[in-house]
Amino acid sequence: MAETSLPAAAPTGGEKPRIHVACCFDARMAMPAGVLAASVAATTTDAHVTFYMLHAPGVSAQLQALKAALDSGDFTVIPCEVSGDRSDLTVNRQYPEAIYYRFFLPDIVPADRVIYLDTDMIVRRSLRELYEMDLGGAPLAATKDYALTSHMRDHGMPVVFRGAFIPVDDYCRDVLGLDLSQKDYFNTGILVMDLKLMREQQTMERCLAFCRENPGLVMSDQDAANHVVQGNFRQLDVRWNSFTYLYAEYFPEGGKRKGPDLFGGYGDSLQAPPGQWRDILTQWAFDPWVVHFAFQSKPWVGGHRRTAYDGEFWAHAARTPFLKELRRGLMTSTMRYGAWLAWYHNxxxxxxxxxxxxxxxxxxxxxxxxxxxxxxxxxxxxxxxxxxxxx
Incomplete structure (x- = not known):
């Protein structure tokens, strides 16, 4: 169990319902997490929001400044420092220790339900309807991971597991015990979690055990959750988890993509898709309820793909104490990217x-x-x- 430093929850006031939201991060993602919190505060005005920020040691001062900026009668930031030894879990730069903090939410959040959000997101729609949805007896609600299936699998992009290139279907079946022809794989970027049921079924303890028994998983936390849940989740509208950058990869302006291929040489195989996948890409691009700045589409990193919603990210950043530092980081990384691009082209x-x-x-x-x-x-x-x- 994680050791945490948890302040007392703010009291409920007025007639609005209380909803609980959470995110998890380390020092590298502390400022984007602050922007996420600002977006939730700006959009979910029809409820009292308690926002739990599970964080690694070393960012308490930043979060106290954020709390001073955002706390109001309807919105309360609760920083929760997570400590403890997790050397038995796979950790690297792409997947830091903080990705496992979500597995401790049933122990930390004193409620029966919570909405979990990745920190590379901004919210554009009230979360109240999501919090109050009927889960139908499932432990969680999530969006199907179309980026893994319709994008990667259907274009022949493999996953890399322990140094080997493996087709998506084979990896899910042989490693995760999940047959994609019968069960769906979900993305953990946004989750509506039934904490009461998870405590009863020890869902998160089983996820951690699977991670320990299978080091080197492609997406450790997400793979483990899919192995344990085995397709028993309530599907959310795809707009709750919108990978907006992907639209421009399939429909590039002027017919030519800007910048190097993001997909290891498979970018040229992307063609304007028909049917459901085209509709999903269009909804993500033009009507996202939650924008997921996934992969190389982060507004605060130079050289990443740009989206139509970067301006909204910076507007929310202006409501936090981190705007100047985020801009400085963008400028520095842009200069580094420019130097790399010069090497790449000539x-x-x-x-x-x-x-x-x-x-x-x-x-x-x-x-x-x-x-x-x-x-x-x-x-x-x-x-x-x-x-x-x-x-």
Missing amino acids: PVRAYLRQPHVKRAVRGAVCSVGVDRLRPRYRLKQLLGWMTGRGA
């Missing part, structure tokens, strides 16, 4: 523009007195040697 030119190379070239041209009479010849000779086209 590595020789990028190499020659580096200061130490420029100094070396000047030294080679002007090192001997007689060569000062023919610097252009010496430079041409040096460039030919560097590019392999000369002696």
Whole structure:
């Protein structure tokens, strides 16, 4: 069980219902989590919202500043520091320790239900109707993961498991025990969780056990949840978890995608899809209820794909104490991306523009007195040697 520092919950007031919302993060995602909280406060005005922010040590000061900015009669931020040893779980940069914090929600949140949200999201619609929905006896509600099925599987994109390329269907069947021809795989970006039922069935303890027994899962927390739930979830409207960036990958402006391929060489195989997948992409792009800035579509990171909803992210960021720091981070990462892009498109030119190379070239041209009479010849000779086209 996680060790937490949990303040007392704010009292319920007025006639509006109390709903409980949660997110989980470490220091790297603390500021985007603040923007998510601001978006919930701005859109869910028909309920009293208690927003639990489960976080790794080291961000308490930031969250106290956020709490001072957002707390009101209808919205309360409750920071919950999560500690404890989780060295037996797979952790890396893409999937940090904080992804496992959601498994501790039944122990931390003193309620029978909670809405969980990933921190790379903004909410555009009141969460009250989601919180009050009938789960029909299922432990959770979620959206089917169309990015895994209609996007990856149907275009032949494999997953990488323990160094091997495996078809999506084979991975789900052989590793997760989930037959996609009979049961659906859900995305854990947004979850309506029946905490009471999960406590009774020890759902989250079983998820953690599966993660420990199967190190190196492709998407550790999500794979474990799908293994345990086995398709027994209530499906949400796809607009509650909108991967808005994908529309431009299928329907690029001007017929050409901007920037490098995001999908390991499979980007060129993406064609304008017919039927249900086309309808889903259109809903995600033009009527998202929750925007999921998944994969390489984060507004605060330079070089990522841009969406029509980046402006809304920055508008919510302006209501937090993190706007200047987020902008500074965007500028820094954009400069780094620009340098990488120069190498990507023209590595020789990028190499020659580096200061130490420029100094070396000047030294080679002007090192001997007689060569000062023919610097252009010496430079041409040096460039030919560097590019392999000369002696």
